[in-house]
Amino acid sequence: MKVPALKPGDTIGVMAPSSFVEKSDIEKSAAFLESRGYKVFVHPQTYERQNQSAGTHLQKSLALQGLWQRDDIKAIWAAGGGNRSLHILDALNFDAMAKKPKPFIGFSDVTSILNALYAHTKMVSFHGPVFKNLHKYTEFDHLNDLLTGKKPSCPMENALVINPGQAQGPLVGGNLSIFQYLPQTLPGNFYEGAILFLEDCFEELSRFDKMFLHLKRLGVFKNIAGLVIGEFHKIQESGTPFGFTLEDIVREHTEGLNIPVVMNAPFGHGKTLYTFPVGVNSALKALNNVASLELSESCVTGA
Template sequence: MMLFPPNLKKNDLILIISPAGAVSPCQLSYGISYLHDFGFRTEEGQYLYHQEGPFAGTDKERASDLQWALDHTEAKAIWMARGGYGTIKCLPKVSWERFVQHPKWIIGFSDITVLHQKLYQLDIPSIHAPMITQFQEAKAPVDQTINLLKGERNSITWKTSTISLPKEIVGQLIGGNLSIIQSLRGTSLDLDYEDKILFIEDVDEYHYHIDRMVENLSYSGILDKINTLIVGSFTMIREGNPPMPYSLEDNLKRLSQYHNFHLILDAPIGHIEENHPIILGSNIKLSIEDQKVTLNYMD
């Protein structure tokens, strides 16, 4: 059974760290002020504004901020500053023992999928949502994320181009960034896919690379285990020369027939302004009518 962290209320403390890419104070000032306007307090990691190459400080510094945030007994949430790359380098250097005793919400996406998968192993839900650097262009999704933190379970409705879906699908929601999911295959952070609803999204990848990752899901048997695949935004897909002879959607439709899983396309989640938040690890109900999908939480 998943252990949900406590809901947030006014004056609760949110910690801000960046276990991956480097950030500057000006990139975070709007988002931090926005949280203050909602009545939350914030604290920043000691090394938040450090930089080493593309990273927010050395591996040791980023891990130190992550450990500080995980161990914090007063804070109710850890909101990631940005994604990029580097979160996986922090994992061997931190302990989750105190966090499990005082669980808090972890919020972010993209490279933060590493932490989402770790939390899945710990049976603690987390929120796939915009990060602090994105608050200005993603106000509506940020407001929805804050509602989730306060215990208000927003539904999400979108049109899907997939056909032949049942009227209702129920299951546990897992997933995140496809490249990160692929990179963690065969590790202790790999997911249990049996009868799950798997969500995937990605950004700035070659079409053939996405195709190769999808074929891994197929050939490894994962697509035989899941009951549903939700496909979010795949933005800035790059084509090789010559380009792929079919689209990602057409290939997924073919695979859904071969492996017999439900395919739901066009979810407004991922590297887009309309990046709706979702609670990974939660049990959800998908209601389908007239090619519209509504996601509701059951927890």
């Protein structure tokens, strides 16, 4: 389900589905977005705090659904990532949200909501920057093109081809630490026939190894059309060196799969985060050690 295109003057709502955020970052990002021709409404819940969380599960779910039902709010931007967006999924009325499709933007911990929207409603959403980082985000034009009806390319010149091939399918995925919990907890095999994209940060390689093995044993890898690995930012290591590299891990857990697999795609928690529209049909090519990822359709309607 495509979402309506954004237009100059549209109001974008902000709420915090995960950890708490600093008001100064939200104000800087609001000023930036307003300088690009949009209006910004920051929901009061955005500044709530309960320990590390941005308020209670109830406060978060009411804020998100309240913004969703407002006709004057044309898109919703997650204020930040962190933790505990998974906890609000059971409280969301996806049927009501499907009746008013609108762009939802975020990444990291927000992976849970992006994929839940697709699994429950097939609605397109945008794996892109959280709002608090928007004032220092360098790929805004690429994201804005997606939101306004264009089909910009994702630069893949530095990608590493692990397994050659070609694939067509909708994009699903996001943060590996969060995505690993979604198969068999969201309705249907929403990942089946999809191009799965994964990134992560601040974790140990041994834990990534377990996460990939978990997805493999769930049958996720054998049911997807292709796999795109982004940046695994600031990998940690404590104790005895693990020895296996991320490339070793990816190769081991995708061995024997007849699908294209590429690494080093330009998205993640580091300096580069190109937006991947969840639910949009795309074409992945990995031939002659050259990779490309192109959208097969626009993300929006009414552009």
